[in-house]
Amino acid sequence: MKDTVAPYTTADGRQIGDVLMDMRGITLRFGGVEAIKDISFDIREGEIRAIIGPNGAGKSSMLNVISGFYNPQDGEVWFRGAKRPPMKPYQVARQGIARTFQNIALFDGMSVLDNIMTGRLTHMKSGLLAQAVWKGRAEREEVENRAVVERIIDFLEIQAIRKTPVGRLPYGLKKRVELARALAAEPKLLLLDEPMAGMNVEEKEDMSRFILDVNDEFGTTIALIEHDMGVVMDLSDRVVVMDYGRKIGDGTPSEVRNNQEVIDAYLGVAHD
Amino acid sequence: MLYREAGDFKTSYAADSQTFPIKFDRWRYWVVLAVAWLVIPFFINDYWANAILVPFLIYAIAAIGLNILTGYCGQVSLGTGGFMAVGAYSVYKLMTSFPDVSILIHVVLAGFITAAVGAAFGLPSLRIKGFYLAVATLAAQFFLVWLFNKVPWFYNYSASGQISAPERFIGNIAVTGAETTPWAQYLICLFFVTLCALLARNLTRGSLGRQWMAIRDMDIAAEIIGVDPLKAKLTAFAVSSFFIGIAGALFFAVYLGAVEVGEAFGIQKSFLVLFMCIIGGLGSIFGSFAGAAFLVLLPVALKVLGVDILGWPSSTVAHLQLVAVGGLIMFFLIKEPHGLAQLWRVAKEKLRMWPFPY
Numbered sequence: 001m002k003d004t005v006a007p008y009t010t011a012d013g014r015q016i017g018d019v020l021m022d023m024r025g026i027t028l029r030f031g032g033v034e035a036i037k038d039i040s041f042d043i044r045e046g047e048i049r050a051i052i053g054p055n056g057a058g059k060s061s062m063l064n065v066i067s068g069f070y071n072p073q074d075g076e077v078w079f080r081g082a083k084r085p086p087m088k089p090y091q092v093a094r095q096g097i098a099r100t101f102q103n104i105a106l107f108d109g110m111s112v113l114d115n116i117m118t119g120r121l122t123h124m125k126s127g128l129l130a131q132a133v134w135k136g137r138a139e140r141e142e143v144e145n146r147a148v149v150e151r152i153i154d155f156l157e158i159q160a161i162r163k164t165p166v167g168r169l170p171y172g173l174k175k176r177v178e179l180a181r182a183l184a185a186e187p188k189l190l191l192l193d194e195p196m197a198g199m200n201v202e203e204k205e206d207m208s209r210f211i212l213d214v215n216d217e218f219g220t221t222i223a224l225i226e227h228d229m230g231v232v233m234d235l236s237d238r239v240v241v242m243d244y245g246r247k248i249g250d251g252t253p254s255e256v257r258n259n260q261e262v263i264d265a266y267l268g269v270a271h272d
Numbered sequence: 273m274l275y276r277e278a279g280d281f282k283t284s285y286a287a288d289s290q291t292f293p294i295k296f297d298r299w300r301y302w303v304v305l306a307v308a309w310l311v312i313p314f315f316i317n318d319y320w321a322n323a324i325l326v327p328f329l330i331y332a333i334a335a336i337g338l339n340i341l342t343g344y345c346g347q348v349s350l351g352t353g354g355f356m357a358v359g360a361y362s363v364y365k366l367m368t369s370f371p372d373v374s375i376l377i378h379v380v381l382a383g384f385i386t387a388a389v390g391a392a393f394g395l396p397s398l399r400i401k402g403f404y405l406a407v408a409t410l411a412a413q414f415f416l417v418w419l420f421n422k423v424p425w426f427y428n429y430s431a432s433g434q435i436s437a438p439e440r441f442i443g444n445i446a447v448t449g450a451e452t453t454p455w456a457q458y459l460i461c462l463f464f465v466t467l468c469a470l471l472a473r474n475l476t477r478g479s480l481g482r483q484w485m486a487i488r489d490m491d492i493a494a495e496i497i498g499v500d501p502l503k504a505k506l507t508a509f510a511v512s513s514f515f516i517g518i519a520g521a522l523f524f525a526v527y528l529g530a531v532e533v534g535e536a537f538g539i540q541k542s543f544l545v546l547f548m549c550i551i552g553g554l555g556s557i558f559g560s561f562a563g564a565a566f567l568v569l570l571p572v573a574l575k576v577l578g579v580d581i582l583g584w585p586s587s588t589v590a591h592l593q594l595v596a597v598g599g600l601i602m603f604f605l606i607k608e609p610h611g612l613a614q615l616w617r618v619a620k621e622k623l624r625m626w627p628f629p630y
Contacts (some may be wrong), residue, residue: 093498107489122498124479134474146285
């Protein structure tokens, strides 16, 4: 861990600062199966951190630990300098962690606008009575948050589908709406679970552009899981490599690419 | 065409999110309200009040309530009859215990009591979903009816086990009891319908409504975005039961006047209100009205057609009615799960283009 504590500068000259999230010795078991074995890594403020590994390596489980779906049997999660007690996902959301899902999890019966507005929930405070009366606080809050949402809609270029029910959208746009919903929460840490799965090259380029822009303009810290190696190497500042629940590599893309264990895990290794 | 909607010309987010974005709709809404409040009371007679308008208004409140729970929050409930009974017995106990307090306050209090009971019976929803939850709410239905039959305190130890509404006045106008005029019955129900529809619309358009719909559509994603499922589901149960309780209170005090719990608030009532929501449109306030109107009018229309015009025996018509409702439920579930409200929306969209569909 000592080797990653000092601030560093990325290839494109951005200064990466303090540790935002620190995973220390995380172990996650399902019955007798160890999905994650004693993994430690950190996520720094402002960086794009990728988690890669072959299928079944435990990447999604790791994301689920961060977002509170699973509580690890061992290890500590530190977020913004404080140790996090076991939490429910909605409590994690209120701490400023938002995420997207591998297979899209949008609210199909609601319009794009309403879906993204849901992302603002943690910022909306008016109670049941205020909303029942509507005039006054609830309406003001609605309009203020709508303005924020409209900025994100502009940013992700989905103005035209604002009022469309999400169920009617094609796959690529759904992915974008899901990103918009996560962004609407103005998270400190954004988790993306395979944001480019099932996309064609053009859609992947668009999505990559958006991820870089989010990181650039909003300064959002991003942790992402992705299978497309080209994308991972281009986007991320640092990469964690997992295999069979263990961490087998951690470092900049070029370091990871030359790591013998990583090459073995991906290309297979001769048993003799 | 009556419609004047050529594009989106909204200049503020408030204007964009109003209930009736089209001016013509807004006008029609005010006209309907004005007719309901200012014209109908002068022309209403006993038949119209008792056969059509008063039950329609009361069922509309109940359907709005169930629609919040089932249509917006996605929690199936078969306990509606039981919760209406809670409203009825609450208002009865309040009326007989505090005769000097206004009936309006009693009805609202009955709503709050039902909300508390509903939230308590909503607790299983945190663990179970779908059919299993429906069965759990079914338990509420049978338990509550049993309770009101079994414990004499609820019906003030009356010999018949029935409850009957004492006479109560607003000003010097009787709204419950034998002396009530049809227009007074109608107006008190209309008052609560207007109030409830407004509250329901406000609650479903804001962040609370979105929390409910998020839970309905994808509960995992809802949780990750910051919805506390416990709070969202229980508020849905409470708000829904509040409306259903008010409907039950009015059903007993204003409409029927005397009630035997198993007969008035049995399982058939739960299904009737659920059918109203399905036929009218799940997840729509307008749908609640449409469904209530439809299922109140259907028996009347069938009776007029079958008995009065075709001269069939009334028992045949009564059976036909069951067949028709059953058939319609299947038709709507297959063809248009979003009910009359969706048909209305589609018709509006088509009419906007008509007669040039491209």
